[in-house]
Amino acid sequence: MNHVSTRPARLTDLPRLFYWRNHPDQIQLSSSKQTVSFTDHARWFLSSLSRNYNHIYIIRLHTGSLVTPIGQIRFTKALDHAQIYIISIYLISPFSGQGFGQPAYTHALRNFLNYLFRKGNTDSITLNAVVRSENTRSLRFFAKLGFTRMTQPQSNDFTHLSTTLACSPDE
Numbered sequence: 462m463n464h465v466s467t468r469p470a471r472l473t474d475l476p477r478l479f480y481w482r483n484h485p486d487q488i489q490l491s492s493s494k495q496t497v498s499f500t501d502h503a504r505w506f507l508s509s510l511s512r513n514y515n516h517i518y519i520i521r522l523h524t525g526s527l528v529t530p531i532g533q534i535r536f537t538k539a540l541d542h543a544q545i546y547i548i549s550i551y552l553i554s555p556f557s558g559q560g561f562g563q564p565a566y567t568h569a570l571r572n573f574l575n576y577l578f579r580k581g582n583t584d585s586i587t588l589n590a591v592v593r594s595e596n597t598r599s600l601r602f603f604a605k606l607g608f609t610r611m612t613q614p615q616s617n618d619f620t621h622l623s624t625t626l627a628c629s630p631d632e
C-alpha cells in the first residue's frame with residue numbers, strides 16, 4: 462500500500478531540486494517562466510537551509526520499502542509580515558493527479574506548524590497561494606484544502622488564495 466510523507470530538505474537535495482526546478486513542466490507553471498542557473502539555485506537553496514524564511518520539504522512516496530522523492534512543498538515567509546507564508550507545491554509529472562497532493566500538504570503542514578510552535582510561535586498563521594489562473598487543477602486543489610480566493614488579485618494571470626490556521630502542536 463502506498464503512502465506519502467514529507468521531510469525537511471537537506472544539503473544533498475540541492476541537485477535534485479535544481480533538476481526539478483529547471484524541468485520544462487515546472488518552467489511552464491513558474492511565475493517567471495525562466496530557468497535558473499546552478500549558481501543562483503545553489504545560493505538560494507543554501508540560504509533557504511538556514512530555515513529563517515524559506516521552509517522546504519521533500520515529498521516522498523513510500524511503496525513497500527521503496528521511498529521515492531516525488532516533489533516539493535515550500536513555505537516562504539512574506540517579507541513584510543511575520544505571520545504570513547507563501548505556499549508553493551509541486552509533484553513531478555508522473556505523480557500529479559493521483560491524489561498524493563492532499564496527504565503531502567497535510568503532512569508537511571503538520572511538520573511546519575510543529576516547527577513554528579517549537580520555536581515559540583503560538584499565534585495563527587496565514588498561508589497564501591499564488592496560482593496561474595489557467596492552472597485549474599491547482600485552483601481546485603487549494604479550494605479542496607479550504608483556501609479561499611482573495612478579493613483583489615494583482616493581475617488576471619494569477620489567482621491569489623488564502624487560509625488561516627491555528628499554530629498548535631500535534632495532539
Ligand SMILES: CC(C)(COP(=O)(O)OP(=O)(O)OC[C@H]1O[C@@H](n2cnc3c(N)ncnc32)[C@H](O)[C@@H]1OP(=O)(O)O)[C@@H](O)C(=O)NCCC(=O)NCCS
Pocket residue numbers: 490548549550551552553556557558559560561562563564590591592596598599601602605
Ligand atoms: C497541485 C498539485 C500539487 C495537486 O496534487 P494532486 O495530487 O494532483 O492533487 P490531489 O491530491 O487533489 O489529487 C486529486 C486528483 O487526483 C485524482 N485521483 C486519482 N486517484 C486518486 C486517489 N486515490 N485519491 C484522490 N484523488 C485521486 C482525482 O481525481 C483528482 O483529480 P481532479 O482534481 O481533477 O478531480 C499537483 O497537481 C501538481 O504538482 N501540479 C503541478 C504544480 C502546480 O500546479 N503547483 C501549484 C502551484 S503552487
